[in-house]
Amino acid sequence: MTLQVTEITNLAIDLIGVRKTYRKKVQALRGVNVQVGRGEIFGLLGPNGAGKSTLVKIMMRVVRADAVMGTVLGRPLGNKNKLAVTGYLPESHRFPGYLTGMQVLDFYAALARVPRPVRRSRAPGLLDRMGLTRWADRPTREYSKGMLQRLGISQALMNDPELIVLDEPTDGLDPMGRRDVRSMLLELKKAGKTIFLNSHLLSELEMVCDRVAILNEGLVARQGTLAELTQRTVEYRIRTSGDLQAIRGEIEKRSGTIRNGQIVLGGRDAQGVNELIDLLRQNGHLIEAVEPHRLSLEDIFVEALGQSTAAPAVSQTGGRKA
């Protein structure tokens, strides 16, 4: 019964010090720590080549880590019983073209030790949910990229997994498809599943993730709940009419800065905002807007990569590709 002690941990994924160097040259992961709670949607974010897929592949035994400690679902990495209750959608996966959609689900679920009657009863429902019913008996070589992606997600759900690991799940999907995936993720979360997802699409993560980690050059640069990360810094932006240069000194005395013709005040300092407004009024400026500004995940992301969040061009774009 000592075994059960580790099960009690409420972390679905608890990996410490993950290192991987490919062919003695490419340092893909340089000591990564990730903790994912049970029932959470966790997003791993990072630019191309950051090592996101490598981390997922290590979790799924596709790649062997040079060093790794910790557990997945309370068991050491690669435990077969836990793999049997894990669903995995690899990045740019390929199914044998000769298998039909139905056969794909049946074949991979058989490898995941799902009994035949369960496979038979579960597959049609998943195909239906992914809008593939009409294609169930067509070979997958006739599928479009989006259909393959949806089939891939169905495949990852065939074993009714406790943990679902998705590498770029919305890759190749149109906006409608993306929305479907998002609502499905939330549905799965409601059913108590843990979801680990890789994405370079910031907006996607922002909409569904409870917690995120930002991976850069093989290291976790930030990790936390979205609220923790984004509410950490708030700034106020004041838009006015007229030339601010004349009172620049006064503004800066009150820790404001002028950026893009707007006054920006860092921190959550409502008192400071009011002092600035008084100053502007006294000088005959018309206040057009006062906006509290939460940093977006993207701002955090860019900041984590060591660039300035102040660059206006960056904060204007939404959901930039990483």
Add this chain to the structure above:
Amino acid sequence: MQVWALIVDSFRDAIDRKIFWIMLVLSAATAGAMACVSFDAEGVNVLFGTWHIDSEFYAVGSETGRSAIAATIIKIVFDLSIGWVGIILALIATAGMVPAMMSPGAVDILVSKPMSRHKLFFGKYVGAMAFVLMQATVFVFLTTFVAGWRWKCWILELLWLIPLTVLLFSYVYGFCALFGVLTRNAMASLLLTLVAWVGVWAPQTLYETFVTFEEQIDPDQRYQRAVGALKWVLPKTQDIPLIAGKLAGAALMSDVIATESGTVTDGKKEPTIDPRQAEERLSDVNIAVSIASSLAFEGVLVAAASILFRRKDF
């Protein structure tokens, strides 16, 4: 369940390839062609009486006729199953299986399933065998049946060719699987396998040559012993026809050997080995030792392939 799923998948993979159907059509065509020929008291009857070739040699009823017909059957069935034709077709059909399993995007899902990579590899390997077993069964059953039905010559011992074809194929497929893991390319592994097959064939043939012409070229048996050792380690592909002959009936043994190792000039067989010597050689073959040592070598190849596969990052 997992291995079964992999075997079923290998079949689906094979059925998807044209070569699968080519093999079935060839089996049917061979049986069909045989069915168009029959033998009567005067000779050979082609296409149900369309032509008649008078021949004492093939006349039914005579002792020579019977054994000539039997030898023909054996020649056809042997050559197309455990001869190079069948094996090469089977290799073409299966050489792509390991590389396809390892292709990027496909391998990720497979190796993430709750089974060891050894089991996964083994399942794919057995899948290829199962495919060849099926093809060999169809071919041997059809031809044996037609030979019995149309040529009035039931040689049920020919059914031994089913397991023997699979066995011979497996000797060669061991190389193919290893090259498949190394190159991850169907064409490259097929070509390398053919090279390896020649490499396995050469010592066996050289050995025979050294034994036959011992006095002229190898009086102190030095080459003979060196090549013999090599031959002993490598899979003994050329023992398969001998084993088949032994199992198919002692009376036909010398025919078989003459057929297998003879050269044909002007339509007449010229055995390189005289029948008496051949029979001697045949009784030399220890079936158990030949098969066991060959399988041991195959086992080493497959183990090496499987270990390489297990260690790979994808």
